[in-house]
Amino acid sequence: MGPVFRVIDTGVRGGRANIAFDQALIEAHKAGEIPDTIRFLTFSPSALVGRHQSLSREIRLDWCRQNGVETVRRITGGGTLYMDEGQFGLELVFHRRSLDLPTLADVARGVCESIALGLTKLGVPARYRPRNDIEVEGRKISGTGGFFDGDTLFYQATILVDMDPVRMLAALNVPEAKLAKRALDDAGARVTTLKTLLGPATPSTEAVRAALLEGLAERLGIATEWGAITAREEELAAHAHDEEIGTDDFVAEIDSPPVEAGHAAKHGAGGTIEAWVRREGASDDRIREVLITGDFFVTPPRTILDLEAVLRGAPVAEIGERIERFFAEARVGALSAGAGDFAEVVEAAATGKPLSIS
Amino acid sequence: MPVVRGCNLPDDLLYDVESHTWYRELDGGKVQIGMTQVAVALAGKLVAFTPKKVGKPIAAGKSCATVESGKWVGPAKSAVGGNVLAVNDALVATPTLANEDPYVKGWMIELEPEGWDAVKPTLTPGAAVSDKYEAKMAADGFAGCAG
Numbered sequence: 001m002g003p004v005f006r007v008i009d010t011g012v013r014g015g016r017a018n019i020a021f022d023q024a025l026i027e028a029h030k031a032g033e034i035p036d037t038i039r040f041l042t043f044s045p046s047a048l049v050g051r052h053q054s055l056s057r058e059i060r061l062d063w064c065r066q067n068g069v070e071t072v073r074r075i076t077g078g079g080t081l082y083m084d085e086g087q088f089g090l091e092l093v094f095h096r097r098s099l100d101l102p103t104l105a106d107v108a109r110g111v112c113e114s115i116a117l118g119l120t121k122l123g124v125p126a127r128y129r130p131r132n133d134i135e136v137e138g139r140k141i142s143g144t145g146g147f148f149d150g151d152t153l154f155y156q157a158t159i160l161v162d163m164d165p166v167r168m169l170a171a172l173n174v175p176e177a178k179l180a181k182r183a184l185d186d187a188g189a190r191v192t193t194l195k196t197l198l199g200p201a202t203p204s205t206e207a208v209r210a211a212l213l214e215g216l217a218e219r220l221g222i223a224t225e226w227g228a229i230t231a232r233e234e235e236l237a238a239h240a241h242d243e244e245i246g247t248d249d250f251v252a253e254i255d256s257p258p259v260e261a262g263h264a265a266k267h268g269a270g271g272t273i274e275a276w277v278r279r280e281g282a283s284d285d286r287i288r289e290v291l292i293t294g295d296f297f298v299t300p301p302r303t304i305l306d307l308e309a310v311l312r313g314a315p316v317a318e319i320g321e322r323i324e325r326f327f328a329e330a331r332v333g334a335l336s337a338g339a340g341d342f343a344e345v346v347e348a349a350a351t352g353k354p355l356s357i358s
Numbered sequence: 359m360p361v362v363r364g365c366n367l368p369d370d371l372l373y374d375v376e377s378h379t380w381y382r383e384l385d386g387g388k389v390q391i392g393m394t395q396v397a398v399a400l401a402g403k404l405v406a407f408t409p410k411k412v413g414k415p416i417a418a419g420k421s422c423a424t425v426e427s428g429k430w431v432g433p434a435k436s437a438v439g440g441n442v443l444a445v446n447d448a449l450v451a452t453p454t455l456a457n458e459d460p461y462v463k464g465w466m467i468e469l470e471p472e473g474w475d476a477v478k479p480t481l482t483p484g485a486a487v488s489d490k491y492e493a494k495m496a497a498d499g500f501a502g503c504a505g
Binding site: 050051052075076077078096097102103104105108131132144145146147148149150253254281282283286313 | 376377400401402405406407408424426427428429430431432433450451452453498499500501
């Protein structure tokens with residue numbers, strides 16, 4: 001039998017309290033006070049930025065304030081999330097040598113594949129999409145991120161059981177909101193939920209969690225055993241909350257004014273290609289996200305969602321190269337526009353560079 | 359210069375092998391701190407570097423910065439406490455400097471250290487770091503610094 005992971009459920013908590021508990025798990029694990037652990041968690045309405053993201057760029061602070069949505073800074077990397085009782089989180093804290101996953105990339109793959117395996121047990125054809133997502137037919141159903149501190153590794157995932165896209169788009173500064181307003185696209189097209197996929201047959205939360213634990217046990221070769229939250233964990237969480245994670249100073253530690261997404265559109269023989277691009281990084285030199293839409297023809301339709309995923313986090317300077325490589329390697333059935341057309345539009349949206357024809 | 363599993367470890371520096379950090383003594387009793395090539399090889403291409411702010415005290419053994427790579431975040435820990443005198447703004451702007459040049463352009467912070475005389479003997483001089491780092495890499499299953 002492989003290593004035994006304790007399983008706990010910390011119930012519904014505020015966003016900052018939940019992240020403070022993450023910190024507590026890491027500290028307690030590092031100190032040898034708790035075993036390797038899997039935690040399930042649920043959020044009261046919260047908008048969460050990644051550890052190094054700019055708060056006002058990512059979150060519509062006024063809307064959140066007026067609508068009772070707590071603003072939160074995670075200790076893990078990655079992008080902004082809106083979470084409420086419709087979704088839940090799954091986290092693992094463990095010793096680097098507990099699992100046969102030597103690198104951080106191996107850990108990300110291993111945990112993501114475990115979650116995908118768990119979801120397939122519910123009849124959902126979920127797959128790992130490098131580097132950090134689990135998707136169904138190109139639509140994200142789970143996102144992940146991690147934290148490492150010495151020999152203690154911490155990896156967390158969100159599981160979208162249900163979602164209110166209107167609230168999500170209202171809380172976050174995302175270009176999808178523009179698509180929704182202009183009715184150009186289904187605002188929820190890039191994500192999906194168990195409720196959307198399974199309808200009335202959606203299993204109970206308990207059943208979803210049981211399937212995920214089975215996936216983790218099978219893929220990672222571990223055993224799981226439900227256990228209790230310790231007083232020490234709550235004590236550490238309260239301290240982390242009051243001293244750092246729960247403070248406005250921490251949440252606003254990185255902050256800069258919101259920036260409109262760059263936009264470009266090209267009308268050609270193969271149809272119109274339209275792109276929105278947001279940049280990020282201290283030098284604004286990486287792609288935060290890209291949305292591509294239009295009336296061009298492509299099969300399979302998920303091709304464009306996969307292209308968007310490939311470009312997330314890419315250096316702006318490498319847009320053309322990444323798009324050319326994507327189309328060279330992707331299994332595209334038919335495409336009415338060329339890779340160069342997509343590269344030109346995305347580059348124009350990212351940099352303001354003029355289009356050859358517009 | 360010692361090279362362990364393809365990772366350069368300049369011999370004029372001091373090392374905290376467990377935390378993958380290096381220390382350079384500067385004029386006026388200041389200490390410069392950075393991440394070793396092993397640290398950045400483990401992390402991969404860095405996308406963010408957020409140091410503690412200038413003027414803030416940091417405690418010995420605690421984080422003096424956080425770094426991010428591929429959605430993984432980790433603390434960079436300082437073996438010595440003290441006040442932050444300077445941070446590397448170039449590294450904030452271009453975190454990949456740590457990947458390209460971990461020992462010169464990729465430095466993280468400069469400290470006015472507290473109790474340096476007591477901490478310094480706990481660090482490993484570059485001339486003696488090879489065996490210790492080899493043992494750490496073997497225990498962690500670290501393949502080496504690619505390229």
